[in-house]
């Protein structure tokens with residue numbers, strides 16, 4: 001079964017001529033055809049371009065071309081601009097937007113020879129934790145289609161879990177890679193802020209947004225991250241530091257590794273969820289790691305801090321969608337103000353409007369000091385807490401989410417309850433740290449995630465720790481019933 005093979009195994013089969021990229025691409029397109037109408041994971045299919053790109057990859061290989069992603073299919077979150085292909089960001093506002101250029105992430109994966117099958121559904125402008133705010137309707141969780149897949153990269157996560165592609169891209173502003181990875185039972189990596197270019201990635205909250213990957217395993221994610229990462233002069237916050245060889249260090253021994261248990265993450269954690277984390281810690285101890293408890297006293301403030309900073313930045317970033325230059329424009333505007341207000345009023349959904357209003361409020365003259373400035377100070381305290389923790393330990397460990405996947409519709413009318421889904425993921429974004437979620441067991445027959453957080457630029461160590469856990473367990477090999 002081609003869709004159960006790792007990227008490494010697929011590469012070997014392509015190299016030996018056992019399969020061609022065109023065959024592989026056809027296989028995944030057939031799975032999309034079969035499963036996507038029930039999951040709503042993809043909102044744009046690019047089958048023709050995919051087959052052409054696959055044929056080009058086969059020709060390149062026949063001519064001596066090499067590379068671990070040459071001819072491997074993928075799905076891009078619809079937040080990444082794709083030249084000549086609709087890039088909607090899950091919004092009516094961009095329903096008619098054909099991007100005129102490729103995002104750097106898209107360009108890099110194209111250069112590596114990866115074959116785009118289509119674009120994944122997502123929460124509107126990446127705002128959400130359940131993939132229910134999309135203009136294109138909710139994504140269903142392949143483990144149970146009455147449940148959400150998590151958000152905002154829910155389409156990418158569901159597609160990876162249902163094996164509609166070997167890997168998918170995503171973005172993580174407050175948890176949108178790790179949280180859906182956890183709820184769909186796949187491996188998700190959110191790199192250090194600045195590690196992967198944001199050029200051509202539609203901005204939500206620019207100081208938090210970071211692109212990353214969903215895959216079946218840490219070993220596969222390492223191959224993909226290798227191709228995505230690196231300095232980009234077109235992104236002013238991109239970091240000019242060499243990209244390590246992530247696959248090369250996957251099996252480095254963990255003896256002596258110090259893992260910190262985040263005390264604040266265990267306060268009030270449901271017993272069955274905590275038990276899974278403690279099982280994982282046993283495995284790490286058997287691999288030679290040492291575990292100690294650490295406390296980050298300001299971490300419980302991360303959700304309120306994020307829900308000031310992120311809306312503030314989004315209110316500024318989304319002001320460009322005004323009905324004038326691109327995107328949705330209302331019918332028959334009577335004057336310029338009417339054009340602006342109705343285009344925005346009709347083009348944006350309820351959650352996006354809520355964020356723009358909150359953000360505008362916290363930045364307004366009378367409230368800036370009380371909210372935005374205060375949130376920035378707390379953000380610094382949280383960052384300092386992480387710095388102090390990493391003076392004692394190499395990695396931090398905890399749950400990715402408080403609960404398994406919840407029912408579609410259960411939280412959508414209660415924003416505060418919805419926002420609390422990201423209670424364990426937001427801290428890493430506020431501090432710009434890399435984080436990873438990997439499957440670690442089940443609660444109520446639904447997958448749960450184990451989260452690893454490391455110091456800046458510790459992706460190699462995170463992938464190494466995740467890979468050795470996956471060598472010792474088989475949670476990441478389980479697939480949802482019906483998609484085997």
Ligand code: GLN
Pocket residue numbers: 126127128129151152171172173174175176177204310422
């Ligand atoms: N769920 C968070 C939010 O709604 C995070 C989203 C994200 O990481 N893009 O803002």
